[in-house]
Amino acid sequence: MDIVSNIEIERVKESKLPTVDFDNIVFGKQFSDHMFVADYKNGEWQNLAIKPYAPIQLSPACAALHYGQAIFEGMKAYKNEQGEIFLFRPLDNAKRINVSAKRLCMPEIPEGLFMDALKQLIELDSDWVPVGEQSSLYIRPYMFASEELLGVRPAEEYKFLIFTAPVNSYYTGDIHVKIESHYTRAAEGGVGFAKAAGNYAAALYPAKLAQDKGYKQLIWTDANTHEFIEESGTMNIMFYIGDTVITPNLDLKTTLAGVTRDSVLTLIREMGIKVEERRVSVKEVIEAGENGTLKDAFGTGTAATIAQVASITHDNGRIDLPPLGERTLSNAIGKQLTDIKKGRVADAHNWIYKI
Template sequence: MIIQKSTSPRISSFDPENFSFGDTFIDHMFICEYDNEKWGEPRIVPYGPIGFSPAMMGVNYGQACFEGMKAYKDENDDVFLFRPEKNAKRINKSASRLAMPEVPEEIFMKGLQTLIDLDRDWIPKGEGMSLYIRPVIFATEEVLKARISNKYMFAIVATPAKSYYSAPVSVKISDHYSRAANGGVGSAKAAGNYAASFYPTKLANDEGFDQVIWTDDTAHEYFEESGTMNVFVRINDTIYTPKTSEKILDGVTRDSFLKLADKKGIKVIVGDVKVKDVVEAFDNGTLKEVWGVGTAVVTSVFKALGYQDRLLNLPILSETESFALSLKKDLTDIQTNKAEDTFGWRMKVEKNILEEA
């Protein structure tokens, strides 16, 4: 691995108490290029722009996918990743669906750990704090032909993160727009999935909602996802969540919530979640909670559901009453090394990996 350290690092001016998530980047980034049917030499270089042509195939034909993951720092300044092997497998699943080459797991894991070790000082410490990491693969061949590209780049960039959607949000149940369709790319973290969601979300924002609960493309009878999150519904003391499919992303946080709920003895039903059943549960008083989960947000509790011409105001529960908040605490305690990791999810980023890279 080639490592080029920044000659003008910005870490000395980084204020962990005052920064903006998503546009504050660490000093370095990882890149590896694919050409002639093979991946080249991995590199860590100073973070900054990379020159590309507007004719780049990723821009014109949409061959691009990504992952979202986090690194955490505990009270002893040790750094941990959370289930990174799941992200390595999922980005390759997405790449395969978009006819892009898979990244060898060794390149993914070694590049990830070396980058995080090098810039570990950028990881803020404290409640809700982390380093958000974005691995991405995109087509770079410069040609205007609607075909599979011959050249790609795999890159990893990262931004410090703090609590996201910390307050309960209002969401609109979609009865027209859908996030994905059968036979499509809903189960892949394809860049185009997010682009297509922005317009319906804007319409929901204009109505006073924060996000959208996506429903099926056939009759809009079933919950699928919420915004960029997997969705959970609690009726009485049972949790319901849609099963994964070619339309629904197999979220790492979702899977973690399911395993933690099982450990706590909470009944979970994975299957079809009907809109009408959720509305009926609200009407008869058995709908206790609805929430979304994902890497960036961890857990976003919903305070209201908009459905057709109705606004369903949900109770705001305390942490002791709420399954969503209780499971979130269990998860974040594992991520931040405050609790025993009986699942083997936490991966420590050893110091001085750089010297061995």
């Protein structure tokens, strides 16, 4: 894609790179040299700039801080041994941020602008993309209402930013999860399908209660009955039962349409394994766990790609999943996706965007 946006670039005087210990990065605490910033004012995106990563100034009355008009995306850049840099399905993130924007009454970001900003920022900070097998450059595009405003109405001014952070693997240790049967992440008619900041704030308290009891994540269930599974933490979730992979469908708009979810389902179907996207009941998963037909359960998402679940606790007991060595499906899919993301195998689906 050609660059069409007029982005002013101000480089750092001195890079932070020599100070970074890439082997010991704490997830999400180390940021690259530059960030992209744009302002939405008078009905158009303006002041497009890439500048040194630094605090930004906001009014105390900044609307997002009160009324929560804030959305984001999460994606990654990967580097192979030859030093080539790849993004994975970035256009899907460009489209999804606009789905979120529409629901939160925020202006759309033209896909060309999103892609130009991303490309130029990653190019400039290309030395920040780590090469390690479990490593990548996490990319955080986000938009929030920046208007100085008291009064509940859609703001008229916004900021769109992108910054990046080199990261290693997201999850360490076994993933024990608990099915949530009281709290709710999203309800029908709400904003569950949007990557809205408030969704994550609302999930913190129930997740903390679970973490205090030793669980890594919750499995969210539907708001009406808590009988149907939705997603797990910040991942979509899949169960391999008998000869079929089942995963919650997206029709109710209470879950995020994960880019990884879509990719994994495509690969599973290509392996000739049956996939069902439908409502998934807590009851059938527990039954499959008890009668030995639950072969695999895993979360899918940008942060972890595939996160294999070790155990699932529910109101009346606990299911232990087979040892990781026996998870042939999730092991194979995880490897295949990582190989595609790192540009090691042919990209049959046109998912890779080379920087």
